[in-house]
Amino acid sequence: MSEFGPDSLAIDEASEVDRISERIRAYLAASRRKGIVVAVSGGIDSSVVAALSVRALGPERVLALHLPEQESSDDTLSYSTELTDWLGVESVTENITPILTAAGCYRRRDDAIRSVVPDFGPGWKSKIVLPSVVDSDAFRLFSVVAESPTGEQITERLTAAAYLEIVAASNFKQRTRKMLEYYHADRLNHAVAGTPNRLEYDQGFFVKLGDGAADIKPIAHLYKTQVYALAAFLGVPESIRSRQPTTDTYSMPQSQEEFYFSLPYSLMDLCLYGLNHGVDAATVAEAAGLRAEQIERVFRDIEQKRRSTAYLHEPPVLVSPVAELSHLDLA
Numbered sequence: 135m136s137e138f139g140p141d142s143l144a145i146d147e148a149s150e151v152d153r154i155s156e157r158i159r160a161y162l163a164a165s166r167r168k169g170i171v172v173a174v175s176g177g178i179d180s181s182v183v184a185a186l187s188v189r190a191l192g193p194e195r196v197l198a199l200h201l202p203e204q205e206s207s208d209d210t211l212s213y214s215t216e217l218t219d220w221l222g223v224e225s226v227t228e229n230i231t232p233i234l235t236a237a238g239c240y241r242r243r244d245d246a247i248r249s250v251v252p253d254f255g256p257g258w259k260s261k262i263v264l265p266s267v268v269d270s271d272a273f274r275l276f277s278v279v280a281e282s283p284t285g286e287q288i289t290e291r292l293t294a295a296a297y298l299e300i301v302a303a304s305n306f307k308q309r310t311r312k313m314l315e316y317y318h319a320d321r322l323n324h325a326v327a328g329t330p331n332r333l334e335y336d337q338g339f340f341v342k343l344g345d346g347a348a349d350i351k352p353i354a355h356l357y358k359t360q361v362y363a364l365a366a367f368l369g370v371p372e373s374i375r376s377r378q379p380t381t382d383t384y385s386m387p388q389s390q391e392e393f394y395f396s397l398p399y400s401l402m403d404l405c406l407y408g409l410n411h412g413v414d415a416a417t418v419a420e421a422a423g424l425r426a427e428q429i430e431r432v433f434r435d436i437e438q439k440r441r442s443t444a445y446l447h448e449p450p451v452l453v454s455p456v457a458e459l460s461h462l463d464l465a
Contacts, residue, residue, distance in 0.1 A: 138413050139421040143359045143403060147367035150360075154352050155190035158327075161350050162191070167325040169195035170350075171318050173311055174225075175382060176213025176374060179353065180329040182361050185368040186352050187327055188221050197318055198225040201311045203234055205385040213374055220371055226318065230310045239306035246299035247278055250290040257283035261384035262292065262300060267396040267435045268428040281386055304383055308344025316347075325349040331358045333402055337436065338443020339394050346446060357407060358399040396432050397422075405432045 158170065170187040174180045187196045198218045202211050211227070218225040234240060247254045254260070259281045264274050276292045278300070292300070312326075319326045328348025330340055335354040340346035353361055358379075365375050379399060381388050395402050401422045408418035408429075415429040422429065 138408065138417050140359070140400070140404065142411075143357050143407055145356075145360050145363060147363055150356075150364065151186065151189060151367065154186050158187060158190040158350065158352060162325060165325060165349070167323055167349075169197065169322065169324040170327050171197045171199065171315050171322070171324045172327040172329065173199045173201050173315050174214040174217055175201075176210050176217065177377065177379065177382070178358075178361055178365055178370070178374060179331050179334075180214075181217050181370050181374050182365050182368065183327050183329045183352050184217060184221060184223070185370055186364070188223060189368065193222045193224075196221070196223045197322060197324060198223050199311075199315060199318060200225060200227040201230055201314060202227070203229065203307060204231045204240075205383075207380065207382050207387070210382055213377060216371055217374060228314050230307070230314070233310050234306055237306050237310070239303050243300050243303035246296045246303065247280060249296045250278060250292060251280045251288055253282070254280050259385040261386040261388040262297070263289075263388070264394070267431050268424065270431075279386060305341045305344055307383060308341040308346075312344050312347050319349075327352060328354070330354050331361050332356055333358050333395070333399065333406060336406060337395070337439045338446045339390070340446065342446045357403040359403045396435055402432075405429060406436060409433050409436055 161167075162169070169191060172180060172184045172187055174184050184196065184198055198214075198221070200211055200214050200218075215225075243260075244254060247260055260278055262276050262278050264276055267274060276297045277289050278292050278296075280288045280290070282288075315326045318324070326347070326349050328345070328351040330345070330351060331353050332355055334340055335351070353364075356364070362375065379390050381390060381394075390399070397405065401424075404418055404422050407413075408415075408421075415433060416426040419426040419429045
């Protein structure tokens with residue numbers, strides 16, 4: 135292939151927007167839905183999906199949902215509102231804190247944190263983190279970072295049970311949001327648009343039946359770098375395009391790198407693209423400014439995540455196929 139580097143991910147933005155727009159229209163026609171519902175977080179991915187939906191259908195056929203909760207970043211709602219104002223779409227705000235409280239999301243998670251940080255309680259904040267894969271081949275284990283009301287931070291390695299309980303409780307957030315997305319989609323006879331980019335979709339960075347659930351995923355084939363390119367082409371506000379990607383799940387600020395990915399998205403894109411296109415580690419390393427052995431670790435981590443999250447992509451298992459329905463396909 136030609137010289138490998140960031141330009142390897144370049145796309146024809148105008149053609150890609152036209153292709154995605156036509157795919158959205160075709161899906162709605164086949165499924166007999168009237169429009170699109172998309173949850174907007176003020177992040178780049180949901181902003182691009184919302185903008186693409188408007189480009190495909192017009193603003194009158196798109197409903198945007200703001201779904202904050204008590205641990206959302208302070209600026210999340212302001213960014214998502216800036217987006218919907220710019221798009222000129224109808225939007226609905228649903229604060230999901232009462233639902234999460236009733237389901238025990240915060241209580242269950244805090245109980246799990248207290249199993250390793252006994253003083254954790256009201257007024258404390260937290261996040262979970264992973265060590266970087268590029269610096270060591272050592273087995274990576276999650277830790278919890280807890281911050282007291284006075285600002286003191288404590289980091290403790292999580293037991294397997296505590297980690298699983300924290301994740302299970304936190305997943306209430308994505309599943310509650312999706313429940314409300316489908317409520318509004320059902321009442322309007324709309325389809326739900328998912329917002330994962332290729333990096334998230336490939337690596338299983340989503341919650342099954344949470345943010346992983348959707349009727350159509352317009353940007354799941356696009357690397358994050360390409361999503362930013364479409365954002366610029368579509369005119370997504372600069373404030374959103376320059377916002378630091380975040381999980382916006384935990385009460386402490388948390389980047390996607392420290393929670394799941396090994397590197398900033400631009401370098402992860404290079405690694406994933408290189409692996410997908412048979413580019414050797416030394417060539418990717420030169421483009422990424424890293425050592426070949428570090429890229430090899432990232433390659434192994436990508437493959438391991440694909441194996442461990444494969445179940446997230448699987449449909450429910452049937453004991454026997456239902457032949458009468460096998461011909462149905464809206465793809």
